[in-house]
Amino acid sequence: MQPLSINNQEESSIVLYIKKHDTAVLTVMFTDIQGFTDITEEIGDALAVELRSKHDKILTDIIQDNDAGLVIKFIGDAVMAVFAEPSAAIDKSVKIQNAIAKFNLQDNNLPAIKVRIGLHMGQVTVEDTIELDIFGRHVNRAARIESLAQGGQILMSYSVYDSAQGWVVAQKNIDSQDHGRYELKGIDGAVQVFEVYDPKLTSPVTPTKGKVKESSNKKSALMATISAVFAIAILLTFQWYKHVELRLESFYPQDMRLADNTKIALAGNKEDASRLVENELEPGKHLIYYAVGKNLRYYTELVLERGLNQVKPKFKEWRLPSLHYRISGNKTESTPYTRSKEFIFYSINNQLMSENSAKLSIKVERKVENNQINNTVLLTIEHEGNLIANEEIFVTQLLNSKIERQPKKTIWQSDLFNYELELYTGRGAIDISIMGNFN
Known part of the structure; x- marks a missing residue:
C-alpha cells in the first residue's frame, strides 16, 4: 500500500477540524466495499458508479452528522475520515453497518454490499501544527487494520478500544471482542486488534489474515x-x-x-x-x-x-454541556437567529455524582453595511434555572473574508469546569460554540 497523499485543501480541512474540536489526537477511520472490483465487472460501470454514489452518501451523512467526524477523501470505493473522539468513531461505525444492512434490503436493482471498517488513533499535531508524516502513519495503520476485516466488520487498534471501552460497555446495542495480536505489513511490532459489533446484526469473526502472535x-x-x-x-x-x-x-x-x-x-x-x-x-x-x-x-x-x-x-x-450554532453567509436578515438547548449533566458531590440541569442559548443579530457584517452575539447559560452567565460580544467581518478564528474566551468558571466561547468567521458565515471543558 502506497502512502496516501493529502492535498492542501484536505490538510486545511483537517486543521480547521482539529482547531474547532480543540484536540491534538484524532481517530482515523478507513473503509472500503468488500469485493467492489468484482461487483463492478458483474453489473457494469454505470450501475457501479450509482452504487458507489449511494454508498458515499450513506457514509458521509452518518460520519458528519452533528459535526462528529469529517470525511477527508474518497479513494475509489474507500473512505477516509477522522473523529475527535474514539467513542464517536465507534458509534458512527456501528450506525454505518446498520445503515448498509437496511440499504441492502431496498428494492433498487443494485447488489447488496458489505463494508469493512478499520479504526486507529494517535496524536497528529505538535505545537498546534499538523505533522502530515505522523498523520499518514496513523492512516496507514487504520487501513492495515481494515484489511484484516471481512465485510460487515469493525476492527480497531488497542488505542481506540482502550480510550472508548467505558463508553462501549455502557451501550446496550454494542458488544466487543479481543482478537489478539497480529502482524501487519509495513508496521513494526504486533498490533492488538479488537472488534465491536451490534449483536442483533452480526457476530464477531476472528480475522484470518495476519500472523497471530499470541492467543489473548x-x-x-x-x-x-x-x-x-x-x-x-x-x-x-x-x-x-x-x-x-x-x-x-x-x-x-x-x-x-x-x-x-x-x-x-x-x-x-x-x-x-x-x-x-x-x-x-x-x-x-x-x-x-x-x-x-x-x-x-x-x-x-x-x-x-x-x-x-x-x-x-x-x-x-x-459529558459537559456544549452548544454549537453556525449561521451561513447567505443569512443576513435583521431578524435574530437563535438556538438553545437543555441538558442534564453531572457534578461531584460528596465523592459521588449529582444530577444537574443546564440551558445554553445563543442569539445573533446581523446587520449588513456595504461589504461588512456587524454581528451582535448574546450568550446565556443557566444552571438549575438560575442565570450564571450573560455575555454580549460584537464581531465585525467582511462578506468575503477568509476563515478566521477569534481568540477563545472563558465566560464562566467553577472549580470543576468552565464554559469557553469558540468563534470562527469566514465567507460571510459565523460559527459559534459554547464549550463546557473540564479544568
Whole structure:
C-alpha cells in the first residue's frame, strides 16, 4: 500500500477540524466495499458508479452528522475520515453497518454490499501544527487494520478500544471482542486488534489474515484463573485485615483519577487480569474517572469495604454541556437567529455524582453595511434555572473574508469546569460554540 497523499485543501480541512474540536489526537477511520472490483465487472460501470454514489452518501451523512467526524477523501470505493473522539468513531461505525444492512434490503436493482471498517488513533499535531508524516502513519495503520476485516466488520487498534471501552460497555446495542495480536505489513511490532459489533446484526469473526502472535483470550483466561485463586487466598487468609484493598479487573484506562483529582497508581502491567490500586483508600463511597477529551470523561462509582474489594468497573459517560450554532453567509436578515438547548449533566458531590440541569442559548443579530457584517452575539447559560452567565460580544467581518478564528474566551468558571466561547468567521458565515471543558 502506497502512502496516501493529502492535498492542501484536505490538510486545511483537517486543521480547521482539529482547531474547532480543540484536540491534538484524532481517530482515523478507513473503509472500503468488500469485493467492489468484482461487483463492478458483474453489473457494469454505470450501475457501479450509482452504487458507489449511494454508498458515499450513506457514509458521509452518518460520519458528519452533528459535526462528529469529517470525511477527508474518497479513494475509489474507500473512505477516509477522522473523529475527535474514539467513542464517536465507534458509534458512527456501528450506525454505518446498520445503515448498509437496511440499504441492502431496498428494492433498487443494485447488489447488496458489505463494508469493512478499520479504526486507529494517535496524536497528529505538535505545537498546534499538523505533522502530515505522523498523520499518514496513523492512516496507514487504520487501513492495515481494515484489511484484516471481512465485510460487515469493525476492527480497531488497542488505542481506540482502550480510550472508548467505558463508553462501549455502557451501550446496550454494542458488544466487543479481543482478537489478539497480529502482524501487519509495513508496521513494526504486533498490533492488538479488537472488534465491536451490534449483536442483533452480526457476530464477531476472528480475522484470518495476519500472523497471530499470541492467543489473548487464552492468556486472559489463564490470568483470570490465577487472579481468582490469588484473590480467594488473600480473602481467606487476611479477612481480618482492616485496611481497604482494591483490585481492578480487566480494564485499565490511562490516567485514572479519584474525585479529588489524585492519580491512581496501579501495580503490575496492563496485560494482567487484575491490578492492585496502590493508593491509600478509606472505606465508603469513591468515584474514579478518566478523561477522553476536554469535554468528555468516563466515571464509575464504588462503595469500598475494609479488606479486599475485587471490582470490574463499568464506566459511564460524563459529558459537559456544549452548544454549537453556525449561521451561513447567505443569512443576513435583521431578524435574530437563535438556538438553545437543555441538558442534564453531572457534578461531584460528596465523592459521588449529582444530577444537574443546564440551558445554553445563543442569539445573533446581523446587520449588513456595504461589504461588512456587524454581528451582535448574546450568550446565556443557566444552571438549575438560575442565570450564571450573560455575555454580549460584537464581531465585525467582511462578506468575503477568509476563515478566521477569534481568540477563545472563558465566560464562566467553577472549580470543576468552565464554559469557553469558540468563534470562527469566514465567507460571510459565523460559527459559534459554547464549550463546557473540564479544568
